[in-house]
Amino acid sequence: MTSLSLSSRQLAAQHRIADLQRRFPLLQVLALAVLYLAGALTVPGWTSTSTTSSMLVMAGLLGMAGIGQTIVVLGGGIDFSVGAFITAGAVFITELTSVDHWPMWAAIAFPLAVGVIGGTLNGVISYRFRIEPLIVTLGIGSLLTGVLTGWVSGAVSGTPPAWTDSAVSVVSRTFGLPVPPVVVIWLALAVIIGIVLARTQPGRSLYLNGTNPAAARLALVRTGWTWTAGFIVSAAAATFVGMLLAGNGGSNLTSGDPYLFQALTAVIVGGTMFGGRGDYWRTVLGALILTVVTYLLEAHNYSIGVQEMVYGLLIMIVVAAYGRERKIRDRV
Amino acid sequence: MIGAVRFLRSRPYAFALVLFVLLLIANIIAQPSFAGPSNWPETLAIFAPFAIAALASTPAIMSGGGGIDISIGPLMTVVDMIIVAVLLPHGLGAPWVVVPICLVLGAAVGAVNGTLVTVLRFQPVVATLCMNFILTGLATQIEGGSTPQGSTWWTDDLAGSFGPVPGGLISIAVVLAIWYGLSRTAYLRNLYATGGDDAAAFSAGVDVTRVRILAYTTGGLFAGIGGLALMAVLREGEASDATMYTLVALAAVALGGTAFTGKRGSLIGTLLGAACMYLITNVLSAARVPDTWTNAIYGGLLVIAVIFSAGLANATQARAT
Numbered sequence: 001m002t003s004l005s006l007s008s009r010q011l012a013a014q015h016r017i018a019d020l021q022r023r024f025p026l027l028q029v030l031a032l033a034v035l036y037l038a039g040a041l042t043v044p045g046w047t048s049t050s051t052t053s054s055m056l057v058m059a060g061l062l063g064m065a066g067i068g069q070t071i072v073v074l075g076g077g078i079d080f081s082v083g084a085f086i087t088a089g090a091v092f093i094t095e096l097t098s099v100d101h102w103p104m105w106a107a108i109a110f111p112l113a114v115g116v117i118g119g120t121l122n123g124v125i126s127y128r129f130r131i132e133p134l135i136v137t138l139g140i141g142s143l144l145t146g147v148l149t150g151w152v153s154g155a156v157s158g159t160p161p162a163w164t165d166s167a168v169s170v171v172s173r174t175f176g177l178p179v180p181p182v183v184v185i186w187l188a189l190a191v192i193i194g195i196v197l198a199r200t201q202p203g204r205s206l207y208l209n210g211t212n213p214a215a216a217r218l219a220l221v222r223t224g225w226t227w228t229a230g231f232i233v234s235a236a237a238a239t240f241v242g243m244l245l246a247g248n249g250g251s252n253l254t255s256g257d258p259y260l261f262q263a264l265t266a267v268i269v270g271g272t273m274f275g276g277r278g279d280y281w282r283t284v285l286g287a288l289i290l291t292v293v294t295y296l297l298e299a300h301n302y303s304i305g306v307q308e309m310v311y312g313l314l315i316m317i318v319v320a321a322y323g324r325e326r327k328i329r330d331r332v
Numbered sequence: 333m334i335g336a337v338r339f340l341r342s343r344p345y346a347f348a349l350v351l352f353v354l355l356l357i358a359n360i361i362a363q364p365s366f367a368g369p370s371n372w373p374e375t376l377a378i379f380a381p382f383a384i385a386a387l388a389s390t391p392a393i394m395s396g397g398g399g400i401d402i403s404i405g406p407l408m409t410v411v412d413m414i415i416v417a418v419l420l421p422h423g424l425g426a427p428w429v430v431v432p433i434c435l436v437l438g439a440a441v442g443a444v445n446g447t448l449v450t451v452l453r454f455q456p457v458v459a460t461l462c463m464n465f466i467l468t469g470l471a472t473q474i475e476g477g478s479t480p481q482g483s484t485w486w487t488d489d490l491a492g493s494f495g496p497v498p499g500g501l502i503s504i505a506v507v508l509a510i511w512y513g514l515s516r517t518a519y520l521r522n523l524y525a526t527g528g529d530d531a532a533a534f535s536a537g538v539d540v541t542r543v544r545i546l547a548y549t550t551g552g553l554f555a556g557i558g559g560l561a562l563m564a565v566l567r568e569g570e571a572s573d574a575t576m577y578t579l580v581a582l583a584a585v586a587l588g589g590t591a592f593t594g595k596r597g598s599l600i601g602t603l604l605g606a607a608c609m610y611l612i613t614n615v616l617s618a619a620r621v622p623d624t625w626t627n628a629i630y631g632g633l634l635v636i637a638v639i640f641s642a643g644l645a646n647a648t649q650a651r652a653t
Contacts (some may be wrong), residue, residue, distance in 0.1 A: 018489065077495035078457060108409050127633065129642040132592040134400065134457060135582060142579050146628025153623045258576070276456055305473030311463030315458065316448075324453040328540055 016275065025271050028285045035292045043299040053180060056289050057168055060186040061248065063287035064241045065263035066270075067193060068234025074197070075230040075266055076275045077133040078212040081122060082238045082263060085115055089242020091148050091156055098158030107161075111239040116146045118144060119235030120153025123228030133231075147154045149253055156252050164247030182244055193280040204231060211276035225301030265311050266290050269318050290314075340365050344589030345601030347640065355611035375492040376500030377428075377565045381408065383606040384558030385577045386584035387507050388551045390602045392445075392456065393548035393585060396527030396594025399449070403460040404433045404555045405577035407441050408465035411559025413569035415487075417480035417507040422544025425484040434556040441467070442552015446545035471571040481568040490564035503561040504603070507554050511599050514550070523547060583634035584609050588640055609633070 017302045018027055039046045065086060072079040089111045096107035122140050126133040168180045174181045197203040208216040217223050238256070245255055270286025272278025291315070297307050339346060356471035363550040366375075385404055412432050419430055440509045441463065448459035471576075474480075514520055522543045525533040534540045563569075588605030590597030612633065615624055 025456075052410060079545065100574060125639060129639050129644045131592075132398070135586060135592050135638050136577060136635065138582060139631050139638065142627055142631030143635065144631070146631050150622070150625040150628055155620070171636040178432070237581075261465065264461065265465075268458060294550050305471070308465050308469030310464040310469075310470065312469065316454075316462045319454055319458055319462075320452055327453065328530060328534050 012069060025282050025285055029270060032289050039296050042282055055095045055295055056183045057180050059291040060182045061245060062262055062266055063186055065285050066261040066266045066283045066287060067237040069263050069267045070233050070272055070280050072230045073272055074208050074210050074276055077213040079137050079234045080134055081137040082142045082262030083256040084141030085235045085238035086245060086259050088114055088144055088148060090240035090246040090251030090255040093243045093246050094156055094158045094160045095152060097161045104272055112236055115236040115239035116232055121234035123231035127224050127227050160246035160251060162195055164244055168248040190280060190284050197279055207276045265315055268315050344596050345598055345604050346602035348588045348601055348608055351608050358613050359611050373498040376498040379610050380503045381558055381562040382580055382610060383504055383603055384507055384561055385556055386602045387599055388558055389581045389585050389591055390599055391547040391550045393590055393592055394523055394527045394594060394597045395544045399456045399529050401445060401460045401551050401584035402578055403463035403467055403643055404581060405575060406464050407555040408559040408562050409471045409571060410467045411437060412563040413474045415563045416472050416482045416569040420482040425439045427486050435553055435561050439549050439553040442549040443545060446548030450541040456631045467589055470621050475569055475571045479568050479570055483567040487564040493562035501628020509555055510578040537601040566567055580609060580630060583630055586641060587637040588636055
């Protein structure tokens with residue numbers, strides 16, 4: 001009798017914690033705090049302004065690369081063309097301004113237009129023909145990278161415009177504040193996306209569509225449009241990140257590649273799961289966690305190989321903790 | 333028209349077969365030496381890793397439930413790397429040492445993927461993404477700063493020919509033979525049932541968990557063989573190669589008529605799909621189209637192939653309802 005009441009009390013406590021975790025990313029905040037503290041205790045100069053600033057720049061680029069993936073994943077899809085669109089943004093802004101001498105506005109507008117068109121293709125093809133978005137986006141992404149490679153004949157020759165460099169430079173300031181512009185842009189975007197997802201009709205439609213497309217259709221959500229809009233935002237955001245990335249270490253035909261899997265990791269580690277579970281603030285946390293882990297491993301001289309393995313294990317731990325699918329015997 | 337759709341529906345690989353024959357003729361016209369038997373060993377050796385990567389990706393996709401294995405490319409790279417950088421330098425070059433190690437390693441990684449997907453109930457993309465990270469990291473770690481190189485007598489034969497038989501043909505044949513053996517058991521029918529509707533298969537008494545774990549394990553085993561074929565032809569370990577194989581393999585699977593929702597598919601189709609991809613690259617380089625456009629063509633083909641394949645499935649579904 002005693003053991004029974006005890007176990008039911010334990011169960012209730014477990015449920016309360018699980019419920020709290022669903023509403024608020026408690027685990028992630030704790031993990032971030034512990035990791036940051038570990039850095040502060042073991043790495044000299046961890047809390048200095050320059051380290052903090054460069055961490056924030058890395059987290060900002062990673063977090064912005066995760067904007068599109070968060071939205072697409074919430075809608076129940078996945079976008080494997082993020083890397084290709086980031087590359088496209090970086091290559092276009094570099095080539096169009098320095099080799100082809102386009103005016104700046106056109107060199108910014110053109111990649112964004114490519115993003116919108118590519119995102120539309122991703123969304124429409126996968127929705128209309130009911131094809132796994134993974135395959136469609138992989139194909140469109142490879143098509144885009146391939147066309148870029150063919151266009152520049154295998155190598156990017158220009159230099160990126162100066163403003164991209166100052167936007168992501170660790171020492172630059174925004175309106176006198178000692179933070180690089182990219183961090184301010186990131187924060188502004190996070191607030192906007194947070195409001196749109198939580199408080200507006202398109203945002204709620206996205207969640208509904210991701211949770212149950214059939215129910216969403218019956219609730220008069222325009223499912224095809226909602227689905228496609230997610231992919232358009234994703235591709236356009238990715239080209240924008242690509243343009244900023246051009247200033248952070250130049251641009252080449254593989255600039256965007258690492259961001260595909262890293263951004264997806266940030267989304268998953270943050271706690272956003274396929275089909276309507278999560279929000280963009282979790283991705284912000286995920287990007288910060290990944291950044292702190294990367295800096296921690298680098299400071300302790302672990303190689304890139306070890307870093308990648310740690311990324312893999314991180315996803316595994318997080319998903320095992322609370323991102324699992326239903327049992328098959330519960331779906332019969 | 334309906335007759336044609338029905339024919340293609342009953343043989344999903346028919347499209348790839350027709351394309352294959354046309355491309356073969358185009359290749360022989362563009363480059364008459366292509367048909368000469370003296371070129372076969374080299375052609376097949378280059379073709380083998382691509383083909384096996386595609387074959388290894390097929391079982392996971394056929395198992396349904398969004399099944400996919402995006403760790404096949406990195407797995408092949410890791411196998412290649414372990415042979416070149418670990419086994420050969422330690423004098424362990426004998427085939428009865430290397431081959432079992434590769435096969436066991438491949439199957440073990442596949443089994444872990446399968447367990448993550450079924451027992452721990454991860455999304456297949458997420459599970460194999462973890463594995464992708466871990467394997468890529470492992471390959472980078474083993475590679476170190478330099479590109480390790482090496483080969484031994486029997487791997488050179490595998491890249492050339494054993495007597496009159498091309499080595500590439502042998503590695504592909506081994507994969508197909510294993511699959512043929514499995515198709516003699518209930519395994520393949522259970523796999524189709526699970527891929528078609530896992531809940532219905534479960535209700536009918538199919539051990540869905542075991543079938544799916546076996547599907548990923550078979551894929552991993554094939555990737556082990558693919559790693560051997562890759563090592564034989566490259567004679568070095570290059571960690572950055574891994575991602576390319578994933579795309580090419582998935583494109584070949586789609587071209588071969590395997591549906592990414594499960595249900596429809598075959599290894600023969602995938603093999604024909606891979607052959608089409610290879611022949612397209614070949615005929616383009618014979619026609620002096622620059623290498624830099626290859627990726628664009630792969631991507632375009634992948635999109636067209638999946639639209640075609642899905643259109644076919646939807647056409648029959650519309651008639652059925």
